[in-house]
Amino acid sequence: MEKETSAHRSAHCLVLSYPTQGHINPMLEFSKRLEHKGVKATLVTTSSISKTIHKAESSNIALETISDGYDEGGIKQAESIPAYLERFWRVGSQTLVELLEKLSASGSPVDCIVYDSFLPWALDIAKKFGLVGAVFFTQSCAVDNIFYHVHEGLLKLPLSEPEILLPGLPPLEPQDMPSFIYDLKSYPAFFDMLVKQFSNVDKADWVLCNTFYELEQEAVDWMAKIWPLKTVGPTIPSMFLDKRIEDDRDYGFSIFKPNTDACMKWLKDRPQGSVVYVSFGSMAVLEAEQMQEIAWGLRMSNSSFLWVVRASEEAKLPENFVEEMSEKGLVLQWCPQLEILNHEAVGCFVTHCGWNSTLEALSFGVPMVAVPQWTDQSTNAKFIMDVWKMGLKAPVDEKGLVRREAAEHCIREILEGERGKEIKKNAFKWRKIAKEAVDQGGSSDKNIEEFVAKLVLHSQ
């Protein structure tokens, strides 16, 4: 397919991602959008994670690596999370400089670094080399807004009020806040990293966010008063939304190998809107008791289900569950999530509410049962239920677990209930709006266009 603006070929962007699936996916898709508009994009991640990536043969996007200082196992090899982040900063900076020098020497000099907001040190390097520096937020604008308030000392911690009022956001209860905030003791190093996203953001030339204006209008308008924030999402392969970019079917750089054929074959003859798709993403670790309750909830709902259970989580399933449920359900270690959500048989998504999964469900119009686990997922769940009205947040008991009756009730309500009807109407609406945002002349498309045009000017 023709590039939109081939005159832009001269500019070269490094797109530097934090090394997890939930960060690589949106940054890879953003790279494809840049390439489509004529900018050369090179995705950069760590050598440790790149060893585990299943990359489509036909993928056009170049992949380069830097080191986090743990080339064999990444964060799993590190003594602690703080040790990992500190070493990643040091070794990452040094190897990013080496990569810039290598690309320059090979006749492919870099004009711009689009860097993951989790890696603010990349901006110092961009500035040192006279390059354009663009920070890319992979979480929702609402969540960015919350951490910005913490950084500025405008949100006092620990939380002491029953209701938190922040500009651009609806009233939030403590449990609607990201887990690193409502439970400060849980992951202090990750809490620090998220606050430090804002340490040098005012020096960035561009502030990009993986959301779309229509979805988070109030939060975006408020943040845009501080920096010229540009929404560029949803970062979903063009083949599923605006269809402008000819894409390989194997669209991702996947850390786990998807079992595509088994999924599609199993879904093929299921009635429209009848299947419950269940996934807790690439990282969440559920308590065994929680897994069992979800399993029972699925069984009691009497629905067909497709459940992604990563290999490391499999032992938590009830004994013989897979065999006993084989008529009704398919349990797989990883699947091509976008193809599943795009399939007409799928009528409900039981999700951990990772930001990518949330955006994907919104963009494909699949109603959600929100079962958030940690980090930003609690905030996303609040918005899914109360702001976008795209699903139900499953209630939890005093131990913080979703019990089988609650899971069953939410699934039935979405598939067959009165509230489900309303949610399906909203789902249809969001699907349309998401598509329009990235389509030619849409809010996100215009922002990417502006970014590319200025980049080209800079590189001449």
Ligand code: UDP
């Ligand atoms: N994903 C996938 N197959 C699966 C489960 C997840 O391709 O079986 C993808 C999903 O489409 C999303 C990403 O993995 O793009 C997960 O990102 P998210 O932000 O939802 O959650 P995280 O894994 O970061 O917790």
